[in-house]
Structures are given as C-alpha cells and as structure tokens.
Amino acid sequence: MSGLELTQLQKSYGATQVIHGVDLxxxxxxxxxxxxxxxxxKSTLLRMIAGxxxxxxxxxxxxxxxxxxxxxxxxxxAMVFQSYALYPHxxxxxxxxxxxxxxxxxxxxxxxxxxxAAEVLELSHLLDRKPKALSGGQRQRVAIGRAIVRKPxxxxxxxxxxxxxxxxxxxxxxxxxxxxxxxxxxxxxxTHDQVEAMTLADKIVVLRAGQVEQAGTPLDLYDxxxxxxxxxxxxxxxxxxxxxxxxxxxxxxxxxxxxxxAAEPFEMPLAAxxxxxxxxxxxxxxxxxxxxxxxxxxxxLEIVExxxxxxxxxxxxxxxxxxxxxxxxxxxxxxxxxxxxxxxPARAFLFDADGRRLR
Amino acid sequence: MSGQIDAPPRRRAGRMLxxxxxxxxxxxxxxxxxxxxxxxxxxxxxxxxxxxxxxxxLTHWNLMRPAKWAGFENYARLWADAQFWDSMWITLCxxxxxxxxxxxxxxxxxxxxxxxxxxxxLRAVIIAxxxxxxxxxxxxxxxxxxxxxxxxxxxxxxxxxxxxxxxxSPDQSLISVAAISIWRHAGFxxxxxxxxxxxxxxxxxxxxxxxxASEAAMFRLITLPLLRPxxxxxxxxxxxxxxxxxxxxxVTTQGGPAGSTRxxxxxxxxxxxxxxxxxxxxxxxxxxxxxLVLVTLAQMRLLRGDRSDLG
Numbered sequence: 001m002s003g004l005e006l007t008q009l010q011k012s013y014g015a016t017q018v019i020h021g022v023d024l025x026x027x028x029x030x031x032x033x034x035x036x037x038x039x040x041x042k043s044t045l046l047r048m049i050a051g052x053x054x055x056x057x058x059x060x061x062x063x064x065x066x067x068x069x070x071x072x073x074x075x076x077x078a079m080v081f082q083s084y085a086l087y088p089h090x091x092x093x094x095x096x097x098x099x100x101x102x103x104x105x106x107x108x109x110x111x112x113x114x115x116x117a118a119e120v121l122e123l124s125h126l127l128d129r130k131p132k133a134l135s136g137g138q139r140q141r142v143a144i145g146r147a148i149v150r151k152p153x154x155x156x157x158x159x160x161x162x163x164x165x166x167x168x169x170x171x172x173x174x175x176x177x178x179x180x181x182x183x184x185x186x187x188x189x190x191t192h193d194q195v196e197a198m199t200l201a202d203k204i205v206v207l208r209a210g211q212v213e214q215a216g217t218p219l220d221l222y223d224x225x226x227x228x229x230x231x232x233x234x235x236x237x238x239x240x241x242x243x244x245x246x247x248x249x250x251x252x253x254x255x256x257x258x259x260x261x262a263a264e265p266f267e268m269p270l271a272a273x274x275x276x277x278x279x280x281x282x283x284x285x286x287x288x289x290x291x292x293x294x295x296x297x298x299x300x301l302e303i304v305e306x307x308x309x310x311x312x313x314x315x316x317x318x319x320x321x322x323x324x325x326x327x328x329x330x331x332x333x334x335x336x337x338x339x340x341x342x343x344x345p346a347r348a349f350l351f352d353a354d355g356r357r358l359r
Numbered sequence: 360m361s362g363q364i365d366a367p368p369r370r371r372a373g374r375m376l377x378x379x380x381x382x383x384x385x386x387x388x389x390x391x392x393x394x395x396x397x398x399x400x401x402x403x404x405x406x407x408x409x410x411x412x413x414x415x416x417l418t419h420w421n422l423m424r425p426a427k428w429a430g431f432e433n434y435a436r437l438w439a440d441a442q443f444w445d446s447m448w449i450t451l452c453x454x455x456x457x458x459x460x461x462x463x464x465x466x467x468x469x470x471x472x473x474x475x476x477x478x479x480x481l482r483a484v485i486i487a488x489x490x491x492x493x494x495x496x497x498x499x500x501x502x503x504x505x506x507x508x509x510x511x512x513x514x515x516x517x518x519x520x521x522x523x524x525x526x527x528s529p530d531q532s533l534i535s536v537a538a539i540s541i542w543r544h545a546g547f548x549x550x551x552x553x554x555x556x557x558x559x560x561x562x563x564x565x566x567x568x569x570x571x572a573s574e575a576a577m578f579r580l581i582t583l584p585l586l587r588p589x590x591x592x593x594x595x596x597x598x599x600x601x602x603x604x605x606x607x608x609x610v611t612t613q614g615g616p617a618g619s620t621r622x623x624x625x626x627x628x629x630x631x632x633x634x635x636x637x638x639x640x641x642x643x644x645x646x647x648x649x650x651l652v653l654v655t656l657a658q659m660r661l662l663r664g665d666r667s668d669l670g
Contacts (some may be wrong), residue, residue: 052565073571085566089584089668098580099570150570216609 001028001186002063002076002153004049010057010306011210019210021058024135026188026203031180035197036207037233042190043158045207049188050079050156063153071213073102078147079156080135082163084139084220084270086131092118092142093127099150110149117148120182121175137168157189168236173199184289194234198222206230226342228355231283235313239349240289249259251274256282260320264295268345271359274352283349286312288328293342304330315339389634411646416641426638431641443643445618446626449533453622454601456537461597462590465548470578472549475558482550489547499611500539501526526611529619536620539607544600548593555589556582558669585669591662595655602651623647 003262004026011019019041026032034042047053049060051072055327062068067075086095096117097110105113118124122140131139140160147155157176161169180187191197198218205215206229214226218234225231231239232307243259254273257265274280299315302322311330316322327343335340350358393548409414437443468485472478488496503509504525512522525535559582567577583590605624608614614621614629621629623643631640 050569054567072569077569079566079569081562081566083560083562085560085562086580087563087566098567098572102573102576130668146566146570182454 001184002190003028003030003186004032004066004154005046005061006049006058007061008058009045009055011041011048011053012056015054017091019048019212020058021334022207022210024205024210024212024215026186028186029190031187031200031202033197033201035194035204036213036231037193038076040193040207042192044210046156046158046188049075049154050077051075051078062101068115068187069151076153077156078150078152078154080140080143080147080160081134081160082159083129083194084143084163087140088131088144088145091128091130092123094133095131096127096149098123101148103150113144113149113151116240117221118147120148120179121145129195136164137172140164140172141175148179148183153186155185155187157187159190159192161191161193171197176200176237178301194236198234204234206233209241210319222228225349226357228281228351230282230356231349231351231357235285237286239283239285239327240321240323241323242284242323244280246274246276246278246280246325248276256280256350258282258297261317263298263317266295266345268348268350270350274358276315279353280358281351281353281355283351284323284343284347286324288342288347289323289325289341290327291342294344296340296342297323299339299341301333301335301339303335313339315341356358385574412641412644416636416640416645420637422637425636433639434646436639437642437646441652442621443623443626446621446623449620449627450602450604450622450624453533453537453604453620454598456534457540457604458594458598460537461541461545461548462593464545465593466552468545468549469556471580472553474574477614482553485546486550487546488543489550491543493543493606494610496539496543497607500535500542501611504535511648523610527609527616529617532612532616532619536604536611539611540601540604542603544597548597551589551593552586555586559585585667587662588667590656594660594662598654598658602647 004024006022006024009019009022010017011025016216024032025250028275030245033044036042044053045314049057049062050084051067051070056066059325062075062077087098090098093111093114094116100110100113114127118127121144123138123141126134126138127144131142134142143160144238145190160176161172163170173196176189187201191325203215204218205212206221208229211351214221214230215274216224221234228241230256231240244259245259247257247265248252248255249270250273252269252271252273253267254270255265255267259279298315299317301315303314305312309328311327311333313325313327313330313333314322315325321343325339327333352358380438407501413414415426417431418426419427419429419432420519420581434663472481472485503511506512506522506524506527511525515522526532526533544658563581563585564577567581572580603624604622608620612620615626627640627643627647630636630643
C-alpha cells in the first residue's frame with residue numbers, strides 16, 4: 001500500500017482558482033475522508049488525484065513518486081464514481097474485468113481475480129447479469145468490485161453512497177469499513193454526509209472554498225475544532241452558537257454575558273482572553289445542554305423531536321436564538337412549557353468575531 | 360397491500376384485459392388526439408397511395424384510356440425484364456458506395472465534434488449541405504464536376520493529375536452521384552450521431568480512462584455499442600433513402616451515360632412518365648416496397664435496434 005502526499009496543490013479554471021494550495025499527507029492504509037459543503041472543491045481534489053483533472057500547481061505524489069504528469073491508468077489508483085459508471089452493455093463479469101484487459105492480464109487470471117472479488121462482495125450469483133438488472137446496492141458493489149480487481153495502491157471514492165436510500169447507505173457504510181479492514185488499502189473518500197465521515201474515517205479533511213480548514217481524527221475535530229465553521233459543520237444536530245459580550249477579563253479568565261438570553265453572567269478559563277466589550281460567539285453542543293448545569297437559562301419549549309432513545313428539544317428565550325438540546329428522556333415535555341436549561345462553561349467553545357477559536 | 364386481495368377472480372383474468380379507469384381512458388384519448396394529425400397525414404399520403412399503386416399494378420393503364428385488368432401480368436413481365444434487374448443492381452451498387460462512406464464519415468465528424476469542439480457554429484457548418492435541396496446540390500456539382508469547365512478538374516490539374524470524366528464517364532458516373540449524396544447527407548448523419556453521443560454518460564469514459572483504455576479502445580468498446588440504436592436508425596433511414604435515389608440523377612445524368620446510373624426509381628419514372636406504362640411502373644414500385652420492408656426488418660432484427668443499453 002502507498003500513501004499520498006499533496007504539496008501546495010492548486011487548480012484553476014482560467015482566472016478562477018478553485019483549489020488554493022492544499023497540503024496533505026495520507027499515510028499508507030489510512031482511510032481519509034474529504035468533507036465539506038457543496039462547491040468546496042472536495043470532488044475536484046479527488047479528480048486531481050485520479051488524473052481526471054489537470055493539476056495547475058503544486059505536487060501530487062503517490063507512494064513517493066511524483067504523479068502530476070502521469071496517465072490516470074498508471075497512477076495505481078482505482079475510483080468508484082457517484083453514478084457507479086458501470087458499462088451498461090457489459091455483464092457484471094465484463095465490467096469488473098474491463099481494466100485488467102488493458103493490463104494484458106491473461107484471461108484465466110482475469111476470471112480468477114473477478115471471481116475472488118465477487119465472492120468478497122457477494123456478487124458471485126450476479127456475474128452474468130447486466131447493470132440494468134441490478135439494484136442500487138448491487139450496482140454499488142459491482143463498482144467497488146471493479147476497483148478491487150485492479151489491486152490499486154489507492155482507492156478513490158466519490159460520494160459512493162449518495163444515490164442509495166438511508167437503510168442501504170447504512171449497510172454499505174459497514175461493508176466499506178469491513179472492506180477497508182480486510183484489504184487494508186489506502187482510501188480517499190469524498191462525502192458531504194458527516195455521519196459517513198465520522199464513522200469511516202481515520203482522518204477527516206474538512207474543506208471550504210478550496211482550502212483545508214482542519215484535518216484530524218473524527219474525535220479531534222469534534223472535541224477540538226479550530227474554528228466556528230468546523231464546530232458547526234461536524235456534529236449533528238449542529239452546535240448551538242450564541243452571541244456573547246466580554247464583561248471582564250483577567251488572569252486567564254473571562255467573564256461573559258449572553259446576548260438575548262435571560263442568564264446570569266458566567267466565567268470561563270481562557271489563556272489569552274479578549275478585551276472587555278469584545279463580541280464573541282459561544283458554542284455549546286446539544287448534548288452539553290441539560291436540565292442541570294452551572295449556568296442556568298430560562299427557555300420556553302418550542303418543538304420536541306422524539307427519536308425514541310433520546311429527544312431533540314428546541315427551545316428559545318423570548319426573541320433570542322433557538323437552542324437545541326439532546327436529552328435522554330423528555331417524554332413529559334410539551335410545546336409551550338418553560339424549560340430550565342443549563343451548561344457547564346468548561347465544555348463550551350469560544351470563538352472570536354472572525355470565527356477563530358479562543359483557547 | 361397484498362396483491363392477492365386486489366387480484367381479479369381467476370376465471371376473468373384469462374379473457375379480460377384489466378379494466379381501464381376513467382383517468383387512464385382520458386389519458387389514452389389525449390394520446391390518440393396528439394397522434395391524429397400525423398395519422399391523417401400517414402393515411403392520406405402513404406397508406407392510400409400505396410393501396411392505389413397496388414391496385415394499378417394489377418392493370419394495364421397508359422393514362423389516356425381506362426385501365427384494363429391485367430392480373431399478375433405486370434409482375435410476370437418484371438420477373439423477365441433484364442433491364443429492371445440491372446437497375447436493381449445499379450441501385451444496390453449505389454447503396455454500397457454511398458452508405459459505408461456516409462456513415463463512417465458522419466460518425467467520424469460526430470466523434471471529433473464531441474471530443475474536441477462543442478461549438479454550435481461548427482455544428483451549423485456541418486449540417487449546412489443538408490439545408491440545400493437535392494436539386495440545387497445536383498446542379499452545383501454538375502457544374503463543378505463538368506469535365507471541361509468544372510473546377511474539380513482544374514484543381515486536379517493543379518495537383519498534376521489527369522482530368523476525369525466524372526458524371527459523363529460510364530465508369531465514374533455512379534460513384535460521382537454517390538459522392539454528391541455523401542457530401543449532402545454526411546453532415547446530417549453526423550448530427551444524428553452527435554445527438555446519440557450526448558446520451559452516453561461522460562463518466563463511462565472517465566472510468567475507462569482510469570481502466571487504461573485508449574481513445575480507440577473507448578470508441579470500439581464503449582461508444583459504438585452504446586450508439587447502436589442511433590446507428591440502426593441512421594442505417595435504416597439512409598439505406599431506404601439511397602434505394603430511392605432519384606432527384607440527383609434526374610438533374611445530373613438522367614440515367615446515363617449508357618444507362619450507368621439508371622437506378623430503379625429512375626427506371627420506374629421512365630416507364631411511368633416517358634412510356635406511359637403506369638401499371639408496369641406500379642408493379643415495380645410494389646416490388647421495391649417489399650424489398651425495402653424486408654431490408655428494414657432484417658436490419659432491425661440483426662442489429663437489435665429497438666433495444667438500448669442506456670437508461
């Protein structure tokens with residue numbers, strides 16, 4: 001297995017630059033997920049690695065060898081497309097063996113490798129069918145099988161589960177995780193679904209507007225986001241973002257008053273506190289809001305979403321911002337009732353006016 | 360819900376179609392209304408004339424006197440008419456000169472336009488010859504291919520090549536007529552192929568590139584198989600059209616020189632309007648019609664033109 005190294009990788013279409021100098025290392029065998037909002041450049045970056053898009057600047061190395069000018073088929077990568085891109089006039093067997101024909105692999109070996117991959121993916125009984133006669137999940141597995149038989153150094157997945165229904169997506173997610181464990185391949189995976197990103201990735205790379213916002217393990221990003229964008233993007237439901245004003249700051253502590261919410265001012269530890277009077281943003285995850293907690297807020301319940309094992313409670317204070325709480329048991333709660341919510345300041349995040357994390 | 364509960368009683372299933380709901384009936388009626396104008400046109404200009412021609416083919420009729428019943432005499436005469444079969448042979452040669460080149464050229468232009476330049480202006484230029492009528496195209500080429508004053512021979516002279524007879528040479532006339540047809544139709548064929556190419560998803564080519572396929576392999580293994588329904592349509596329409604070549608011959612060679620371009624439609628025309636043998640001409644038309652139906656069915660069957668792998 002080979003790793004990947006992206007050094008100041010850039011992409012421009014004419015005068016418009018869409019990828020702005022991406023630096024990234026993907027270790028051999030690592031499962032790396034690119035995630036970000038629509039148009040952030042994650043698919044473009046993947047296609048640059050595949051060789052389907054030219055690289056305008058910087059260097060791409062796979063297994064230590066520069067790949068900028070290397071033909072896509074010689075990069076040692078295989079790609080699974082969002083649309084599957086199966087050849088509709090060929091059977092599953094022909095689809096899976098297509099790439100090996102051009103590597104001049106003998107026919108009996110092609111057959112053996114296709115049979116092996118089909119067995120791993122439970123496709124053996126479908127080998128003589130055409131893609132039209134397969135379900136979405138089966139097509140997806142054929143697309144993955146086509147990648148596997150080529151024994152690539154790096155697997156590239158471009159939103160592979162986005163055309164499947166929720167149940168099948170869950171199943172395929174587990175399949176892909178199992179596959180990664182079994183063949184230990186290096187995988188670069190693009191998705192806009194953060195559940196996929198959180199559950200599959202060894203490393204998540206969050207992109208915004210063609211730049212890497214933060215890269216790290218899923219829990220690093222969740223527990224220690226670098227900025228308000230990452231904090232809002234990772235985690236579902238989103239982190240609650242509340243406006244606050246600095247009342248006083250000294251000796252590694254800051255005293256804050258929430259804007260638009262009836263709550264007592266409270267203190268937070270901060271190594272480099274901002275100046276009194278500064279506006280900041282306080283981020284609190286829904287699960288860190290509870291009916292207890294040191295800082296109390298008087299809210300009115302607006303909507304309860306019962307998920308069975310837990311509930312998402314949407315509440316607000318007067319005309320202030322709406323907050324989401326994740327509560328383990330809230331069967332007695334009803335719309336219009338007052339809720340006493342609270343949080344522990346030590347679990348909250350603080351961001352400056354530009355969205356940068358204050359630590 | 361269970362299909363068993365909704366299923367009609369068994370004894371009815373065999374002899375009754377599922378009953379249409381009022382909505383389905385209204386939709387069906389709307390559908391028929393939409394195709395009615397085309398249906399009327401088809402009936403008035405194709406079905407009725409064909410039936411009338413079939414009727415005339417069983418008579419002797421010179422347009423002056425009332426038709427006389429002839430039974431299958433015209434068909435028997437046709438069977439023994441060496442000139443009719445010669446004209447069929449000439450037509451077949453014309454089809455064989457015309458179709459492969461026209462189809463290959465159309466396909467080449469379409470693939471190049473699709474892969475290299477998606478320009479609307481280029482497509483307009485490609486289709487321009489098709490916008491000229493056959494008669495005008497024939498007249499223009501009649502002048503350009505004139506052995507004495509035509510610019511084609513002047514051009515050959517510049518290249519140091521000997522002047523050619525083209526339309527006035529019995530050896531070259533049929534090829535020249537085919538060349539005019541290719542010039543006029545290749546662009547239209549290209550446009551049909553171009554439209555077919557747009558229906559092939561681009562990510563198939565990307566997947567093939569990653570699989571290591573060359574441009575030639577992609578053309579052979581992806582483009583051609585997926586273009587099959589369009590290819591069949593183009594072949595059927597252009598072969599049927601080529602069997603009916605008439606106007607270019609009427610303008611340029613009028614069946615000559617020495618009968619070298621006497622294609623079957625021109626021979627039918629001669630019999631009908633120069634020798635006033637309407638019954639005989641109609642019999643030949645019916646035979647041509649039957650041959651074209653067979654050719655079309657065979658093509659559809661062999662090339663599975665009614666089935667697409669796309670969609």
